[in-house]
Amino acid sequence: METSFLFRRTLQAVLPATMLLAACSKSDTPAPAPADTGKVTFINAASHIAPTTLKFLVDNAEKASQAYGGNSGYQSINTGNHTLQVAAGTQTAFSTALVVEKDKSYTFVASPSASSSSTNGLTFTDDLTAPSTGKARIRVINLGQGVATPVRISQVTSTVTGPVVADIVTGVALNTASAFTEFTPGTYALSILDNSATAGANPLAQIGDGSGSGTGTKNYEAGKIYTVVFSGTNGSLNADQKLKAFLSQNN
Numbered sequence: 563m564e565t566s567f568l569f570r571r572t573l574q575a576v577l578p579a580t581m582l583l584a585a586c587s588k589s590d591t592p593a594p595a596p597a598d599t600g601k602v603t604f605i606n607a608a609s610h611i612a613p614t615t616l617k618f619l620v621d622n623a624e625k626a627s628q629a630y631g632g633n634s635g636y637q638s639i640n641t642g643n644h645t646l647q648v649a650a651g652t653q654t655a656f657s658t659a660l661v662v663e664k665d666k667s668y669t670f671v672a673s674p675s676a677s678s679s680s681t682n683g684l685t686f687t688d689d690l691t692a693p694s695t696g697k698a699r700i701r702v703i704n705l706g707q708g709v710a711t712p713v714r715i716s717q718v719t720s721t722v723t724g725p726v727v728a729d730i731v732t733g734v735a736l737n738t739a740s741a742f743t744e745f746t747p748g749t750y751a752l753s754i755l756d757n758s759a760t761a762g763a764n765p766l767a768q769i770g771d772g773s774g775s776g777t778g779t780k781n782y783e784a785g786k787i788y789t790v791v792f793s794g795t796n797g798s799l800n801a802d803q804k805l806k807a808f809l810s811q812n813n
Contacts, residue, residue, distance in 0.1 A: 600662040601636035603669050603688075604628060605810070607705050607793040608648075608655075608681050610674040612802040616681075617649040618670070620660065630802065631774045631791070633810035636667060648672045648681055655681035667812075671791065673705045673737070678795065686739045690812060693785060699742040700788040702754070704734045706805055708796035709766060711756045712736075715790060718753045718765065733757060747782040754792050754807050767792060772809025780809060787812040 604618040606628040618626045618634070621644050626634035639662050646660040656672065667688040675682040686703070693699045704713050714732040718725050730752070734740045753765035769790055771778035782788065789812055794805040 598641040598664040599638045600641055600664060600666045600668065602639050602660070602662065602667075603636045603810075603812075604634040605669060605671045605703075605791055605808075606630050606632050607703070607791050607808070608672045608674060609705070609707070609793045609795060609803050609806075610678045611650065611655075611681065612794075612800075614650050616655070616672050618672070619647040619649060620644050622647070631793075631806065631808040633789075633791075633808075636812075646670065646683070648683060650681070656683050658683050658685075660685065669703075669739075669789065671703060671705070673793070674707060678707055684737060688812060689742055690787060691742075692813075693744055693787065696747075696784050697744045698747040698782050698784055698786050698788065699744050700730060700782070700790065701740045701742045702731050702734050702790040702792055703739040704736055705791065705793040706736070706754075706766060706796065707794065709736070709756060709805075711758060713766065713792060714755050714757060715769070716753050716755050717750055718755075727755070742787060745782075747784045747786070749779050749781045751779045752790075754790070754805075766796070767794075767805045767807040769807040769809055772807075774806040774808045776806065785813075 604626040606616045612630040615629045625637045641662050641664050644660040646658050647654050648656040667690050669686045669688055671684045673682050702715050712733045712735045715730045717728045730745045731740045731743045752769040754767040755765055768776035770776045772780050789810050791808045795803050798804045
């Protein structure tokens with residue numbers, strides 16, 4: 563009995579000290595502050611080597627693996643300076659610096675070089691401001707090789723007197739991206755045209771359902787933001803490398 567009593571008294575004395583130490587340990591070790599981040603989406607538009615799948619690495623860590631025309635969706639990346647690499651298999655096809663700012667969103671597109679003999683890359687800063695009520699927003703990234711003039715996104719409607727063209731985005735030069743432009747949502751088979759006045763009946767590519775097939779239609783929804791990537795080579799005899807339009811959603 564005496565031994566049991568002494569044990570209980572000792573335990574009662576030790577417990578408060580142990581609990582105090584545990585409490586001190588928790589309060590003295592604050593949780594680390596979350597890192598500042600931005601977002602990057604990776605697109606494979608390297609038409610000169612289509613249909614090759616490409617890997618996208620940031621500081622040697624793989625962020626995405628995309629088939630031709632594929633879009634990874636936004637990946638969270640810590641702010642600061644990074645090295646971005648594009649790899650085909652085990653070979654690095656392209657390397658560039660990537661600077662990520664806090665809360666900014668970017669699109670990186672793997673694309674052909676000016677001579678179409680090697681892989682290049684373009685980075686665009688994305689303005690993801692929500693569209694006005696009842697509207698959607700769309701842009702085009704023009705990577706179409708062998709197209710003499712800037713391009714536009716248009717709705718082409720056939721009539722008895724010929725095609726009627728309603729432009730949504732115009733004047734997009736090679737290797738540039740248009741601004742996100744508001745338009746009325748709905749179900750359309752949009753087209754990529756050159757900027758000439760007579761191009762309405764002869765689209766360079768149909769956006770269609772957005773898969774690159776050029777067929778079907780797409781239901782564009784109010785409040786959504788879309789990117790069209792126009793890529794390929796005009797007049798190519800390679801089915802994989804012909805002019806195509808791929809569609810993705812940014813939000």
